[in-house]
Amino acid sequence: MRLPVWVLGVAVTAVIGLVLGVLAVFGAGTLPERAGPPIEELAVERTVLSPGVIELTVRNIGPDPVQVSQVFVNDAFVGFTGGGEPLERLRSTTLVLDYPWSDGSPYVVSMLTSTGLVIEHEIAAGVTTPPADADFFGRMVLIGTYIGIIPVLLGMLFLPVLRQARGRSVKILLALSVGVLVYLAIDATFEGFELAAGGAVFGGGLLVILGAAFAYLVLMGVDRWLRSRTAAARRDDAAGGMRLALLIAIGIGLHNMAEGLVIGSAYAVGELALGAALIIGFVINNVTEGVAIVAPLTDRRPTWLALLGLGLVAGAPAILGAVIGGAVNNPALAAVLFGLGIGAIAQVVVQILPSLREHGSRAFDARVLGGLALGVLLMYGTSLFSAA
Known part of the structure; x- marks a missing residue:
């Protein structure tokens, strides 16, 4: 007796799912730990400038969590909000920097992670971002x-x-x-x-x-x-x-x-x-x-x-x-x-x-x-x- 095609398809899918589940639960324990420091990468997806404030929307594009500990603008330490928790892979957050930027001036924003890595983002010229009204x-x-x-x-x-x-x-x-x-x-x-x-x-x-x-x-x-x-x-x-x-x-x-x-x-x-x-x-x-x-x-x-x-x-x-x-x-x-x-x-x-x-x-x-x-x-x- 030949089984219907859909029954065979469901059976094969179930077997694949079972194998993937077993690998997910037990496979990681059989592999060696990765050597070397964490790989931290942040991408700045959007920059919004308003009077006295620079907002950076950043996304973790690396394999390991990233936590921004300190931020510098043109080598000057600035206070900021956001980024208090480690950012998991593909997650994004908005860093709000308190900085009295000047119109038309260039800026380099340096983000210092919890491991000491510095990730830089360049703003070619400070220009107020028009509001979405x-x-x-x-x-x-x-x-x-x-x-x-x-x-x-x-x-x-x-x-x-x-x-x-x-x-x-x-x-x-x-x-x-x-x-x-x-x-x-x-x-x-x-x-x-x-x-x-x-x-x-x-x-x-x-x-x-x-x-x-x-x-x-x-x-x-x-x-x-x-x-x-x-x-x-x-x-x-x-x-x-x-x-x-x-x-x-x-x-x-x-x-x-x-x-x-x-x-x-x-x-x-x-x-x-x-x-x-x-x-x-x-x-x-x-x-x-x-x-x-x-x-x-x-x-x-x-x-x-x-x-x-x-x-x-x-x-x-x-x-x-x-x-x-x-x-x-x-x-x-x-x-x-x-x-x-x-x-x-x-x-x-x-x-x-x-x-x-x-x-x-x-x-x-x-x-x-x-x-x-x-x-x-x-x-x-x-x-x-x-x-x-």
Whole structure:
């Protein structure tokens, strides 16, 4: 008599659980004690400065408990609260330092642990952290609107111009879109891995990879759903063009959410000065994203409402990113968001590339390759205007 599959699965799971339980109870006693001093590591996840006070949110990223006994700022002993008990692995606490810091001055905070280890954290310039009130979140919404929604919608205004293109020119425009997306993916990869260093305890660069894989698979599922939702979508070129435009908008939207998060975080800690020059720089850079969205629609007649929806899908996530970045400022979260953008963009590129090949061949026309290169160069050139 054959047992049902679920019964076998439960039995195997029970055996594994029993073995793990035995190892947990008796295994540690059979292993030798670790030699050497405790391994103590603290990561400062957030710094908040208010008049006369410095707040540090620290997390134990090492294997052993850490207790902060004394704190020095620029070699001067300061009183503090928090950290009275040993901090277990992955636990966090907030140290509140009583220190009359001066605006614009650099500071080095030295945390002395109970074992005598000194862990330092540098504050490049003292700047009052804006409170998370209605005015602050209003500013974050404006930032997201300026760098996300407005430039994308402006770029989509090129649709009538693109409609004048005929024949092979459409392929060149799609190739330009792919170049734009490739640049965004490469830029996000570098920035994501750089930010991931601050979230090493949660996986570091692995967070970027996992986020990219997750977004790739999810967007693939969305594409399959859109394809199978109606039989007409497989026959109607207009539906196919709108589907591709939507996928591009989703990919760009996830990238813009990560971009907004970094900008919001930088503003919250005083590392970013908002001004007309910076905003205009981001508009110039991100207008190209709007062009990429409407490139698949040159032979279609979408409604203004549909175009507005695509623009919001691509641009509005920058608002959410700016709000999260300004309020949370977590490097691990930033790494995941950049990974999501990378994976989504990669999936869209995979969708477009087959349509760029020569009929009956796996090769690309020289003009298509030129369009790819032009898209990358356009994004690189306009990105110089948005350097913060």
